Amino acid sequence: MDVYYFYSYGTAAWMALQAAPLIASPTMIVALLSPEVREASTLEVYFSRTLGMSLITVGILNVLLTGSVPLSSRLTEDAGVSTSASDPKAPYALPTMTITSAFHAACAFYMYTMWTESGAFAFGLGVLASGFFSLVALWCILFASSDGRISRKTGADKRTSGFPFKNSEAASEKKKGKKGI
Known part of the structure; x- marks a missing residue:
């Protein structure tokens, strides 16, 4: 599997995994985050589900804009992914990878600060996953983005x-x- 496909689908899967509890049960998220058990307000439910849907949308856009899914109906014999600016299959691959890499790096940094403050195991896993995807995107941007x-x-x-x-x-x-x- 090409590293671009791995990054695109891995990022989309990681964002969908983060979005699933936000959409499915915002009340559970509020109960886990607040010191006292209470029902989630309408505003908290709205923000939770909107954030979940936004994460899924960004994941799908990442898959589409990096060229992992061909957007044209024309079939060619070259099925590989190219990130050159002249390639019509993925003209936004590098900018998309740059933005999502910055997103993963910011999330990893934030989760690291939360992990050092609270010591929660889930934040440590989040640091590893987001940091890994940020490094994979950085590697793609630096070394696999142009033909040698x-x-x-x-x-x-x-x-x-x-x-x-x-x-x-x-x-x-x-x-x-x-x-x-």
């Missing part, structure tokens, strides 16, 4: 440099080329 410029002669990426270590493989290819001339 691979040299036909050496097979190495042309954008690499020798700093701070010397590229001995490239140097040996240069020496071989000079000897053969």
